[in-house]
Amino acid sequence: MTDKRRNPAEDELPGPRPGRAVGLEMRGRAVAAVVHGSMSAAAAARQFGLGASSIRRWVRQFRERGHVRPGKQGGRRPSLIEPERERIFRILAARPALTVRGLRDALAAEGASFGTSTVQSFLKRHSLERKRRLPRRRRRAKKA
Numbered sequence: 525m526t527d528k529r530r531n532p533a534e535d536e537l538p539g540p541r542p543g544r545a546v547g548l549e550m551r552g553r554a555v556a557a558v559v560h561g562s563m564s565a566a567a568a569a570r571q572f573g574l575g576a577s578s579i580r581r582w583v584r585q586f587r588e589r590g591h592v593r594p595g596k597q598g599g600r601r602p603s604l605i606e607p608e609r610e611r612i613f614r615i616l617a618a619r620p621a622l623t624v625r626g627l628r629d630a631l632a633a634e635g636a637s638f639g640t641s642t643v644q645s646f647l648k649r650h651s652l653e654r655k656r657r658l659p660r661r662r663r664r665a666k667k668a
Contacts (some may be wrong), residue, residue, distance in 0.1 A: 612646065624644050
């Protein structure tokens with residue numbers, strides 16, 4: 525025999541599955557409940573099965589931008605070394621045998637400080653690969 529008593533949690537709208545994006549309709553309803561319905565973000569979170577901090581963020585976004593659409597995700601940051609392209613080409617034209625670390629040090633001497641891997645990536649991107657370090661002389665093994 526089943527229990528016919530209703531669980532108050534069943535009356536609430538089902539929230540999204542954990543770790544999944546929340547749809548625009550659900551975002552809009554939650555924000556409308558806070559902005560127009562004089563409901564707190566915590567109360568709206570309980571009602572819609574969402575996180576209170578997410579609702580507060582969406583309300584702030586709605587007040588700043590006028591919509592609750594999610595922002596762009598992913599992508600790459602622009603390289604910070606690209607603006608120094610002409611300077612790098614000038615240094616390499618003057619000293620073609622310069623290593624990656626030598627180029628890094630030459631840039632630092634001119635006030636542009638970058639990591640070795642950043643310089644290496646720049647050179648690879650522009651088909652200007654260099655050796656990372658100068659070859660070492662081999663020591664002759666001493667015979668006893």
